[in-house]
Amino acid sequence: MIEVKHLAKRFRMPPQKDKTTAAPDPREHDGWFHAVRDVSFSCAPGEVLGLLGPNGAGKTTTLRLLSTALQADAGSALVNGVDVLQQPLVARQSIGFLSGSTGLYGRLTARENVEYFGRLHGMPADKLKQRCDELFALLQMEHYGNKRADQLSTGMKQKCAIARTVVHAPQVVILDEPTTGLDVMSAKILLDFIASYKALRVPLIFSTHHLHEVEKLCDRVCIINHGTTAFNGTLDELRQLGGSADLYDAFVGVINRGA
Incomplete structure (x- = not known):
């Protein structure tokens, strides 16, 4: 079981010599960039959770926090009852983490x-x-x-x-955009491999920009936007909130609600 509640992480911003006229990012203030401000979700044994969001929304930072690669500033994250923030070495033994940069x-x-x-x-x-x-x-x-x-x-x-x-x-699997850049055959093999973890009763989280993968595999979805949870629920609940049976349109609808 994975339980994440009100996770937050900020990074010190370097001094800016030239001020631009562009609209400020809502996550930048007081000299800090708040990459993850308030993220919550859960993933039960045998479930596949899709982590979605625009580029720069905070998905990778969230997964790195959950995998113990980064230390959170606030919130909690439990992996099979083990507090990732308080016992990172113990939690790491039960986690399998694929990072896009490793x-x-x-x-x-x-x-x-x-x-x-x-x-x-x-x-x-x-x-x-x-x-x-x-x-x-x-x-x-x-x-x-x-x-x-x-x-x-x-x-x-x-x-x-x-x-x-x-x-x-591992008792928990976390994959950061596992099918990015793959051809159709390679992607299918990996998606079938991910699906096999349902039978093993292993909670699995993966981030992706490909909503057809979400529709094929996921039991639940968490959408992150500007570092906060914009949606957390089932695919049917996402369609209802987004106002469309089409998953792509529903996703855009949820993002626009928080714009």
């Missing part, structure tokens, strides 16, 4: 990359081999295990990064 080690093979992170999690050699075999089969990358990461295609690199994220069988 690359692979290019000189290592695809399999060596995954095995390395398995060892960091203390997995014994026999279980690690079995888990790697399973993941490489599920992600349809068996023939690329011995290829160096810097020689892999974009899709194979992303599959490898996904395998590395979940090699330790």
Whole structure:
């Protein structure tokens, strides 16, 4: 179970020499940029939650806070009852986090990359081999295990990064835009892989700009706009609030309500 309540994070802004006439960002004041101001949502076992919002809304910062990569300034985040803010090292053991900015080690093979992170999690050699075999089969990358990461295609690199994220069988999975830049076949394999976590009863959160992925996979949706939760509920509730059966139009309707 993932429970996030009133999460907030700010960053000190560098001094600005030239003042512009553009409309000020509502998140900038008193020398701080409030990237996340008030975000709340939950994700139960077996649920997939889609985290949506315009560019710069605060989605990635929210996921980095939840994954313990950043420390929140306010609010609470519980992962299976463990307070992420108070016990980050304990919480990290049960989290699988894919960041859009974390690359692979290019000189290592695809399999060596995954095995390395398995060892960091203390997995014994026999279980690690079995888990790697399973993941490489599920992600349809068996023939690329011995290829160096810097020689892999974009899709194979992303599959490898996904395998590395979940090699330790985490109790919670967090994915930041996992299908960005992928071709149709690679994206489908990853979406099917995400869907498989429902049967495992593992809460999974992923951010995306592709609403057809949300419609296909998600049980619940959280929309962030200007660092605050603009919507948190089911797809049917989103359509009702957004005033349209079309998910794209409903999303725009919710964003415009808070503009």
